[in-house]
Amino acid sequence: MTKKHMGQKLKNRLSNGFIYAILIVVSVIWLFPFFCLVCESFRCESSHQVGYILPRQWGFDNYINLFTKTAFLTWYKNTFIIAVFVSVIQTLMVLTMSYTLSRLRFKGRKGLMNIMLVLGMFPGFITMIVLYKILSGMGLTGANSVPGLILVYTASSAMGYYVSKGFFDTVSRSLDEAARIDGATRFQVLTKIIMPLSKPIIIYTILTAFMGPWGDFMFAKYIAHNTTSGMNVAVGLQNLISTPSSLTANYTMFCAGGVLVAVPITILFMSLQRYYVEGVTGGAVKG
Amino acid sequence: MTEYKGKHMNLFKDLSDLDYLRLNKLQALIYDLFKAIRAIPKWFLNIFVSVVKYIRKFFTYIKEEFVDIYTTFIYGDWKTRISFFVMGFGSIARGQVLRGLLFLIFEVVFIVYMCFGGLHWLSKFRTLGDTYATTVYDPDLDTYVRVDGDDSFKIMLYSLLTIIFIISFIWTWRINVRQNRIMEDILKSGKKIRTPKEDMQSLLDDQFHKTLLAVPLTGIMAFTVFPIIFMILVAFTNYDAAHDGYSNLFTWVGMTNFNALFSMNVGSDNLSFAFGEILSWTLIWAFFATFTNYFLGMFVAIMINKKGIKLKKLWRGILVLTSAVPQFVSLLYISKMFANNGLANGLLMELGFIKDISQLIRFWGVTDIARAMVIIVNVWIGIPYAMLICTGILMNIPKDLYESSQIDGASVFQQYTRITLPYMLFVTGPYLLTSFIGNINNFNVIYLLTGGGPGNPALLTSGGGAGDTDLLITWLFNLTTGAESKYYLAAVIGIMIFVVVSSISVVVYNIMPSTRNEEDYS
Structure with missing residues (x-):
């Protein structure tokens, strides 16, 4: 009996050791590119791609060049403004839509959900051709693409209601009913009861909405239309290294820009990670 | 068919539960397969029937509307009648x-x-x-x-x-x-x-x-x-x-544009050929991208969740890093890292694995390597999300299932295939579907990593220079932003993406066991 127990314990220890080994290997693979990125951003001796990781000469040259020689500050400012506006407007849109579909029962609700499901199956980009023409008619492309992009990102953002609707579905409806019996209007139920309970999903929605514009490439590139002052960081930095000759000249500068974008976003994400995990595991599966 | 004496298994008839249990594993598999295939005409029939039903419903609705308008006018008072012409009167x-x-x-x-x-x-x-x-x-x-x-x-x-x-x-x-x-x-x-x-x-x-x-x-x-x-x-x-x-x-x-897409002209440089090539790669990509992420993510989640593993938060935090860093930073960096003169080849050369330039590995230059690479890099990007999804669900699996199976002598592998996997597949069905569709339209990974390359000479004129890793969505983007700006073709491809996505969704929804009821949770 004891022998078997000992064997079990040894086996368990072995398998745990094995798992630790895998996790360490995985972590190294996961961190390696980021480590290289940071190192290369501090390299001063050359600006092109090289075959070693640790710089021979460390320094902030790339960061300084980024601010003095390119429009990086403008791109950064553009993206930040877009992200702030989008996170506010999109959160309001998504939460109203998901709340309405989850808590209220009205005629045409199922039909509405089906229509949005079908609309979501069209690739978003095909709407871009028309929207570009309309926006350029309004003068919101090129140098003015910031308001244009805000409009494009937020206007139909309510279609991404699935995750938060999944969350609202889990909040017990008997709470609503009790409040309704006590004479609260639907508006009061929303502000006094549902809102305080929904902190995780609100933070999740704000976080994803804020992060979206930092990574968007397709729409931003099309709307900015090669105008430097209208680009977001993604398009601007990609533009820095889009041709072979510019890649040779600007590669380390691109790394520096990448670090400057990634660090704040990563810190923000990590500090709110708890809510993100709650949102992903809660709402996303229940859909 | 030794176990099932006397009668032959009839593949075209439904078996009772008892008969089904008598089949051995292979027979059961064949039976299930046939059952699924036999069900396909039935789906189409169902879709057809429901379409007819909707059309009929629509016309009765229209008829009722007209009758209603008519009676309102005939039996209404003068205020109502004036409202027919002056709205709101x-x-x-x-x-x-x-x-x-x-x-x-x-x-x-x-x-x-x-x-x-x-x-x-x-x-x-x-x-x-x-x-x-x-x-x-x-x-x-x-x-x-x-x-x-x-x-x-x-x-x-x-x-x-x-x-x-x-x-x-x-x-x-x-x-x-x-x-x-x-x-x-x-x-x-x-x-x-x-x-x-x-x-x-x-x-x-x-x-x-x-x-x-x-x-x-x-x-x-x-x-x-x-x-x-x-x-x-x-x-x-x-x-x-x-x-x-x-x-x-x-x-x-x-219909000219659609005809061009479906014309069966002989020769490899026409539009229907380009469309077929790109569509098939898109589907292959979506399949591998979805399932590699799903199973590897689940695997990692199970490892981190295991009792006795310490620093759970740290491991998760490291993995989630790829979700936190904006994709254009990580993907563009990886793309340059594996370029011909990039860090990967450079390191291999420093370490002596590559002797001279002719031996450089052209990661993005050879079709098969490039295709494998985008799937591998997508694992790097996509595992964390799948891991988070799986973590939450794994914790919901009742622990006593594992304990009792352990007493019965089940191995870890058996526990996985008999308890964990069926449970996961049941609950995450909808997630798998959305993720598959998301991958069909996964613009960032392809565009930032390969830009669609390596170029496929067979697709040069008809496909507008489409490459071997181009998905329908990146092809659409290039057609729109390219010099010729073939908006009409982009529109046609957009519609075709819709057709593909919606038909996959319809089929999957029909075979998915976990079609959930939204009222279940309240």
């Missing part, structure tokens, strides 16, 4: 001034718009313009100046807006008629009609959904529904850079 006459005024204003705006623009645009909708822009000599300026002709794009845009306006007018008119009937009924039964103040209050209570949805739905109508209808129309025109509508008109071409 009945409402105003019966005390609902606000409502009535809104109806009236809508009617006036509609008539004015139709007279001063709508009809003009509609009259050109059939041809999309026939007056070309010309240049004439201007003696005052002593140069040639441009005289604007028609603009096909504007004609299409405003015609579509006009049509939508007409439909919404008819809809509002119908509501106006119905309102009158309802008001008459209320008055006849001796009750009071709501005052405007009560109307406004109801918008925060029993009509609260209208208040809440007004802004989001307007946004969706203007920025999704309208552009999609517009692009569907574009698929039936020859709109491209050479026919941009302004300097050169574009016009309707019927």
